[in-house]
Amino acid sequence: MAQVVPAERDLRRVIGDGDAVPDGEVEGLTEHDLLELHRSLVLLRTYDERSVVYHRQGRIGTYAIFWNHEAMQAGSVYALEDEDWIFPSYRESAIGLLRGMPARTILQWWRGHPSGWWNPADYNVASICVPIATHVPHAAGLAWGKKLRGETAVAIAYFGDGATSEGSFHEGANFAAVTGAPVVLFCNNNQWAISTPLSAQTRADALVDKAVGYGIPGIRVDGGDVLAVYEATREAVARARTGGGPTLIEAVTYRAAPHATADDPSAYIDPERVEEERKNECVGRYERYLRRLGVLDEAAAEQVRAEAAELMRTGIAEAEAEPPADVALVFEHAHVDPLPAFEDDLRELRGG
């Protein structure tokens, strides 16, 4: 069990503030684990910051920024086994990096190239879901299927605070509960859904309270605290794997960047709050923690950053070197066995 620092409304925290709030620690994590988590955070942060630059340079399309969401992704994935399935939303587009997916692949997804469509079974990472919450039932169903087959894998679905307003979220959560599916429902509560604040999304005191209605356990955790997220997910995964069914995790953070590169938040956001949140962003917070522990020195941190930067340089170079998409794929990929209806269009494509 973690030494969880007491916080308001049962928000689990491990990382202190280096001042009045003391640091805790998560049982069972070695120094190696702590540094691996750091590597994951830096990898995601670098991916995100480079992507915003690539977008400005016109090298990738509209991009959903996940700055300050890295702790939720890195912490939770670290609690999974490779056999466990991940169902990302657009906010977790680069989560495959943590499963060894090349940066090139994800960059191609954002460049609109068909080679950005990976085979989910290669990484146990499902395709990115952009329609809100519609993947929650998929995760429940996949997990239930694993259970029926007697396999040990679990699934985790990531979705936002706004997603909890969708019927698909409700139906998926209830379905998971009723079937006892081994799934973790991971809500990234960044308190905004584009321009709509959480207060306009729900009257619930906390999103985690919804777990009560489904009859499943809920955990509320500081989403900027990679260790607390890890610990919460580890608990939920262990429960799922041993037949205890689903858990709803509400990870509380704050969207300190635009919704996506196409969004101008000036009409609705509170700039002071954003400034404040940016000062406490999750990667810096974890690095300060590691330094207090004496685990991370600047040279090591610099090397991790350099490796991540190199990965991105290679990734974008490889992506841009790929030939343009083969247009015939639009037919070949639509059905397992192309329909006769495609024939005319294919003939036109081949200039016949």
Place this chain on the structure above:
Amino acid sequence: MREDSDVFLMGEDIAEMGGSMGVTQGLLDEFGPERVRNTPISEAGIVGAGIGAAMQGMRPVVEIMYEDFLTLSAEQIVNQAAKHRYMSGGQLKVPLTIRTQGGAGWSPGAQHAQQLEAWFVHIPGLKVVFPSTPTDVRGLLWTAIHDDNPVLVFEHRLLYPVKEEVPDELEPIPFGQARTVREGEDVTVIATGPMVHRSVEAAVEAEKNGVSVEIVDPRSLQPLDEEALVASVKKTNRCVVTHEAVTRMGFGAEVASVIQYQAFDWLDAPIERVGAKFAPLAFAPVMEQFIVPNSEDVLAAIYRTVGRDGN
């Protein structure tokens, strides 16, 4: 909204942000948060609550951010809004307006650019309009809000920048009245939404080669101004039907059927259909361009109709 306090708006991000496409910008300041309401992300709820409000006399205008997400409110639209009047023995009215936007041309991929109007023209109980110009949007939206039936208003993302002078006085446009966009002699192009503009480009090109093209925009798809479409084809004797939605099994097939049945003896060539290829829309721009019909596709179809009878 100024004239009728029963009219109110709701949808995702329509208030401070003015909608994802900026359509409702400024309305929050004028009408306040009760009449310009941001909703939770609940498409079934948005349409369902709109139906409820409409049942007791309000005239809600609800927005579904992308028409692809009409799928999430399909039960409410197809089984509820469209059926309430029928299943109350003609006693209930559902004066609900559902605005939505979609369309390709900016590479948003398979789930954010579909043209799904044909799904809804197929449902008795609904009316469907698809304006292609600012004047038509204004006049048709007015009629939609005042209509006592549920009406879907389809907007095309690429048409938002289209500018034109609109009359000072708002002129309501009745449903079921096509607009002749351009007069011509040799072939009639029946076009909806963005294809109206792409057809105009094709017509200008065809003109240079001595082919005179008439363009008719039905504007309202349900009800459909069959009379105007048939009259135009009887004049030109040839017909191209075009929409951005997938050609196969599409709205154009219905139009072609209307024309062949009512103007069979006037036709000098088979009716051509121009629409999207039968493929999911692609992110990749080259693929999207291949799938989505453009003015050259319309032009080629025009030439096929005139070429076939030896002109």
